[in-house]
Amino acid sequence: DKGLYRHYMLKEIYEQPDVIARVLEGRIHQGHVLEQVFGSGASELFDQVKMVQIVACGTSYNAGVVARYWIEKLVGIPCMVEVASEFRYRKTVCMPGTLFITISQSGETADTLSALREAKEQNYLGFLSICNVAGSSLVRESDLAIMTNAGPEIGVASTKAFTSQLVVLMLTTLVLARRYGFDGEQEIVAQLEQLIDLTEQVLALDPQIQKMAEHFVDKHHALFLGRGTIYPVAVEGALKLKEISYIHAEAYPAGELKHGPLALVDEDMPVVAIAPNNSLLEKLQANLEEVRARGGKLFLFADSKAQVKPGNDLELITLPDVPTVMAPIIYSIPLQLLAYYVACLKGTDVDQPRNLAKSVTVE
Ligand code: M6R
Numbered sequence: 009d010k011g012l013y014r015h016y017m018l019k020e021i022y023e024q025p026d027v028i029a030r031v032l033e034g035r036i037h038q039g040h041v042l043e044q045v046f047g048s049g050a051s052e053l054f055d056q057v058k059m060v061q062i063v064a065c066g067t068s069y070n071a072g073v074v075a076r077y078w079i080e081k082l083v084g085i086p087c088m089v090e091v092a093s094e095f096r097y098r099k100t101v102c103m104p105g106t107l108f109i110t111i112s113q114s115g116e117t118a119d120t121l122s123a124l125r126e127a128k129e130q131n132y133l134g135f136l137s138i139c140n141v142a143g144s145s146l147v148r149e150s151d152l153a154i155m156t157n158a159g160p161e162i163g164v165a166s167t168k169a170f171t172s173q174l175v176v177l178m179l180t181t182l183v184l185a186r187r188y189g190f191d192g193e194q195e196i197v198a199q200l201e202q203l204i205d206l207t208e209q210v211l212a213l214d215p216q217i218q219k220m221a222e223h224f225v226d227k228h229h230a231l232f233l234g235r236g237t238i239y240p241v242a243v244e245g246a247l248k249l250k251e252i253s254y255i256h257a258e259a260y261p262a263g264e265l266k267h268g269p270l271a272l273v274d275e276d277m278p279v280v281a282i283a284p285n286n287s288l289l290e291k292l293q294a295n296l297e298e299v300r301a302r303g304g305k306l307f308l309f310a311d312s313k314a315q316v317k318p319g320n321d322l323e324l325i326t327l328p329d330v331p332t333v334m335a336p337i338i339y340s341i342p343l344q345l346l347a348y349y350v351a352c353l354k355g356t357d358v359d360q361p362r363n364l365a366k367s368v369t370v371e
Contacts, residue, residue: 017344024171030157031156036200039198043183047154057085057187059103060079060107060184063090064112067170067247068166068170070240070244071173072111074174075181076088082181083190091119092117095126102130107133109137111137112146113141114141118370122371135151136180139155142155156172163359164361165248165361170244171340178333206328206334210342229277230256231269231277232259233261234282235261236288237335242259248348251364252361270302278305279304280308283296285335296316310324
């Protein structure tokens with residue numbers, strides 16, 4: 009039931025504070041992540057993890073890419089991420105001690121399921137599934153599983169599934185990191201608990217985002233830029249826009265601009281940039297000036313510490329202060345709203361975009 013919302017997608021975007029609360033419920037005790045929530049035998053298995061291989065599709069894959077940054081930074085072990093349709097059909101090499109993680113909202117995505125089955129023929133340490141549907145094929149066929157507790161997601165464009173996957177991926181990162189001497193767990197758990205409030209604050213930017221959306225209605229292309237953990241957030245923002253508004257959107261790590269995409273920048277190519285406060289902010293700012301120098305119009309979601317010259321070529325939405333590690337979760341929300349309002353203005357079928365199915369059970 010959509011309730012008072014015009015579309016399921018908008019309802020699901022607005023559910024995110026509650027969803028995050030549900031993801032954390034029963035998973036945290038005295039500032040620490042409980043390991044039993046991953047299933048029986050989880051602790052023994054986690055003790056042996058030396059490497060991680062993540063496999064997923066679409067939005068779930070984008071969540072996996074964020075997790076790669078987190079795992080390599082906070083755990084300090086190698087993490088690889090691949091789309092399931094590639095992984096399943098190529099010869100892959102499994103290093104001893106590798107934990108195989110699948111991420112899926114539905115748990116029925118054909119490619120992800122087949123990738124898991126392929127991987128089971130190799131000597132992976134174990135198989136963990138991060139999923140929103142208990143009792144799905146993916147969960148049944150994995151050794152360990154942790155639910156994202158997002159509730160049913162009806163809109164084809166994944167929103168709350170993505171943020172809930174990110175929260176679960178952070179819980180997973182923390183249980184692995186404690187085995188490698190990471191001492192910041194309590195701090196990060198406290199930040200996870202603050203997410204609920206931050207999500208509410210970001211949702212309150214809705215009217216500003218709705219206004220920003222007007223600039224995209226007559227556009228045919230858009231470029232999304234981010235760096236570090238925010239690069240996959242840019243990819244996810246571009247995916248949302250193309251899926252529901254049919255505007256061709258591409259995401260690039262901002263540092264790649266000069267290696268090609270800068271050639272596309274002109275007044276008809278809106279550039280959406282995501283600039284939380286992190287160690288790459290200055291570098292990103294320099295990239296953004298390159299865009300402006302080429303006549304590109306910038307749509308910026310930024311921390312208050314970002315320094316950008318005001319101008320007619322800039323539409324800026326300032327986000328509340330967000331702890332750096334939490335930025336991918338928080339900054340994905342305005343991009344969902346942007347895609348949503350552009351699609352509404354264009355009059356496309358938001359919840360059921362053409363040619364797409366909610367669950368891709370055939371390859
Ligand atoms: O159910 P899954 O998470 O396995 O689905 C994977 C993709 O099909 C899905 O995320 C798709 O990309 C969404 N429509 C994106 O919004």
